[in-house]
Amino acid sequence: MQTKQIADGIHMLSMNVEDILFEGIWSIANGVTLNSYIIKGEKTALVDGVIGWDGAIDTLYNSLKEIDVDPAKIDYIIVNHMEPDHSGWIDNFKKINDKFQIICSPKAAGLLDAFFEIKDNVTAVKDGETLDLGNGKVLSFHLVPNVHWPDTMMTLDEETKTLLSCDMYGAFGKIEGHFFDDEMTDQEKKKFEEEGIRYFSNVMGTFSPQVKKAVEKTEKLDVKVIAPGHGPIYRKNPQDIINDYKRYCGYRMGKGKKEISILWGSMYGMTERVVNIIKELIEKEGIAVNSLQMPYVNTSDMVSAIFRSAGVIIAAPTYEYKLFPPVAVALDEIGRKKISQKAAFCFGSYGWSGGAQKEIVELIDKYKLGWDFVEPVEFNGRASDEEMEVVKNGVIELIEKVKKVSEHQESCG
CATH class of the missing domain: 3.40.50.360 (Flavodoxin domain)
Structure with a gap:
């Protein structure tokens, strides 16, 4: 797992995953990243996480320590999406930290109970609600139901305008070189365009009408950085990946x-x-x-x-x-x-x-x-x-x- 500062007070923790069928279906010859994010104010929030496989959780904890974050002292877990590739670690996390608060959508709250029997310390937010972490770090939550599952939402750091978008704006493909769009070679950009289309068609394509609505919502947020749960970070021109997703929605409806x-x-x-x-x-x-x-x-x-x-x-x-x-x-x-x-x-x-x-x-x-x-x-x-x-x-x-x-x-x- 690699750690990168992507904006003031925000770090990405990214793990490459290979040799699996994504969702138990999709062959991913070039792997995929699982991206988590730490946001530090007076309090600390972790946005999304990793799958609950042996070794994956310990790798996450060790990476947190590399950026001076004690897992036992994390105040908030932001669950943008309950699918286990992002949430599978939470059951284990309860063993080392029993004081954290979960922030999620109302639909995700029900899934937390169904998946992990978690009912306490869960706050279900409405669209546009905010959370103040202190030191200027205010997070706003933007519900985008059915871009994949009905529970999905995105988290925006209002200070840096960094959008933590989870499955939205994601791509297949492991990252071995550059994490940021402005650092990528032409070959890397081509790879992630291909892997982005494959990810969208395999995972998101069915829900293109809902994705289109999420794109429209994104364009109203004045986003400066897009940081998805899978794939690279878009900071030079996040409008590029937004435009790509618009185009992909059209592919499902006859364009191409x-x-x-x-x-x-x-x-x-x-x-x-x-x-x-x-x-x-x-x-x-x-x-x-x-x-x-x-x-x-x-x-x-x-x-x-x-x-x-x-x-x-x-x-x-x-x-x-x-x-x-x-x-x-x-x-x-x-x-x-x-x-x-x-x-x-x-x-x-x-x-x-x-x-x-x-x-x-x-x-x-x-x-x-x-x-x-x-x-x-x-x-x-x-x-x-x-x-x-x-x-x-x-x-x-x-x-x-x-x-x-x-x-x-x-x-x-």
Whole structure:
């Protein structure tokens, strides 16, 4: 765990976590940080914390001592969000400090009882309420329900205008070099943009309408520094990450980068042959292609690619009268994430009976995604030259849709 002073009277304590599935689902090849914050006035507050794993809690306590904070003398724990990657340590903390006060949202108060049987010394704050730590340190609390869970809030240090935003404005990716946006190399910035989109699509994407409201609330706070629970600190121009989050909200509703994601699977190469041909066609048009062969691509990368792309192609054979199962599972996850209004095209092969294209439509309708489909193509066995031309024409039509959508996104963003 590393410690950094991020503003007057505010320190970050950041731990890199690797080799886990985030939330038990998401593969994070590049890890993730767990960021906690200490705010010192006459009294001391710790904002968020760490997961309750063996070793993680002791690491937090040792890092507190490095910045001359005795865990037993912490006055307040600010719980921005009750998810255990931030709150799992609290049960242990009660063993060394029985005098601290918890500040949280009303929804979080109920979860504290459910998770840790904590009912005493809990203050549930309303939106805009403040806490005076003394020596000029006044914290205000800003409820942003359902940006992830219903309990979420953000904490603002009124003196330095530092926003401790928890899951809002977060990103995957461990930090081995620079913690601050103004210190990062171009390579580090590119990495965290990619990891930010992946984090948003995996964790926050479903709640994009609520995230949009939280962004609007942030812009009214005159924020100078944004310090999230995961990822780097934004102090040079926090508006950059705010604008990024605005853009990500648009990705869930049909906007996207000038990319086409091909979500595909193939049993014996009939569909794969066509995928390889159209991939080349798309790239010749200057559009990036994300080839997502299921089940070989992990769910995290698949969701991220579909989420950020202006166009999607679903290419899969029929399997036992239905859509090829690995692609069906992926499409179901896209539906659960409510990735809507994408420009799309689908095709695939069949043997004795079709059915894949029918199930694609059923899944899109089930989740009310409202995708804008080019006419689908289904071919028996190996695609003939004539059928291949029909597929190419469908792809060209999709490319034109993607160019319009991505150009609109660039002009708006």
